[in-house]
Amino acid sequence: QVQLVESGGGLVQAGDSLRLSCAASTRTFSGYSMGWFRQAPGKEREFVGAVSWNGGITYEDSVKGRFTISGDNGKNTVYLQMNSLKPEDTAVYYCAAGLFASEVIDPGQYEYWGQGTQVTVSS
DSSP: OOEEEEEOOEEEETTOOEEEEEEEESSOOTTOEEEEEEEOTTSOOEEEEEEOTTSOEEEOGGGTTTEEEEEEGGGTEEEEEEOSOOGGGOEEEEEEEEOOSSOOOOGGGOOEEOOOEEEEEEO
């Protein structure tokens, strides 16, 4: 069983930055791939980025060059650094974990989810 807790959301202005954290409560993080997703009101949950257990990273096109995923294995924590935020980035952001060999963009394949953290970007 893996519990995920996101933090770091908030209200910012367009062009600002935020760093989201996803802390996993598990004895070992090894073998787990992590994904970041977001869901805006009235929309489906969409892929933001993912990192595989062996370090492969992929991003959704609209966040490439602005968002960066990194991790701290010692803290069992994955981060989503978001720069140059836009109003269209406003959503609840979720992290997810699954035992995959590579980055997975389909939210339905992830086994564990955090509770989400709200990110609001004003224009």
